[in-house]
Amino acid sequence: MVPTPALSLNMLIRKLESISRLSDEERRAIERLPITGRHLAAHQDIVREKDRPSQCCLLLEGWACRYQLLSEGKRQIFSFHIPGDIPDLQSLHLKVMDHSVCTVTQATVAFIPHEALRELTAAFPGIAAILWRDTLVDGAIFREWMTGIGRRSALEAVAHLLCELYVKLEAVGLARDHAYRLPLTQADLGDALGLSNVHVNRTLRDLRDNGLITLHGGKLQIDRWQELTGLCDFDATYLHLDRGAV
C-alpha cells in the first residue's frame, strides 16, 4: 500500500448530496476531515470479519464489496460499493465487524478516523442525519436484494442489479446515457445473487440476445432501459435519491 498525495473528498460530498443538500459550512467541515489515502490492488481485504476498526474507509476510486465466507469456500456478497461510499460506516457505532469488505477492482481509498467522524457528526447534526439516512438506505437495498435472491427469477435479479448499479452510479456522476463500466465478473454476480456463475452467463446471454443490453470489454450499455426496468419491476424509490435518474 502506497500513500497517495492529493486526495479529494469531493466524491464523499457528491454522495452525501445525492442523499440531501449540504450547507457551505457542512461542506467545508467535510473537506477538513483528516484522511489517510491508500492505493489498493483488486481483491484485497480492507477490513475483515471480527476486526475492531478505529477508522472508516471511504472509497474514492474503484469498486468494493461487502461479503461473508462460508464453509467450503462459498461466498455471499451483500453489496457492491462505488466511489463516494463508506462501506464500513457501521463500524463507527458497531465495534466488531460482522462481515468483511474487499476491493473488487484496483481502488483508492481514504481512511477517516472514527474520532474525526464522531466530532464531525456531533458538531453538524445535519451531516449525522445524512449518514443515518445512508445506513437506512443501505437497509432498503438489503431488503430489495433479499427479494431478488428469494423471489426473483435469475433474469429479473440480474436485470434489477444492473438497473440499481446504473442509478447509483448516475447519482454521483459516474454514469450517463444508460451506460457504465461494469467491472464485476460472472462469479461476483453469482455470489451476490445466489446463482452459479454458469447460470449468470446464461442469463446475461438471454438479456443480450433479447437486445436489452450490450456487454463488451467490461462496458455495459443498457440499450432498452424501459424494457429492462419493466422486465424486473425496477422502481428506484428504495434508493431514496434526492434527484432520481429515472
Place this chain on the structure above:
Amino acid sequence: MPLYFIDTDDDVLTVYDDQGQDLPGPKVARDMAHLVLPDMARQKLPDSDRRTFKASVRDESGTVLYVATLTLVGEWKVEPPAS
C-alpha cells in the same frame, strides 16, 4: 489451468459458453455442470408435463467430456382437467 466450456440448454434457450472457465480439472467442470441445473430448473416453470435441462462440459479441443441431464416428468393420475 485448462479451460472448460459449459454449454446449457433448457429446451428453449441454448447457450454455448464462448468464454470458458479456468478450472483445475474435469471433475470440477462436472461439478459446475451439476450446479447450474437446479438454477435452470428453478427459472423455467414447466408449461407442460415434461422438460429437460442439460449442461455439458467441453474441453479446449471441442470434445464433449460430460453431459448432465435433469428431466422433469409429470403425469396425471386422473383424467387431465380441461383447462
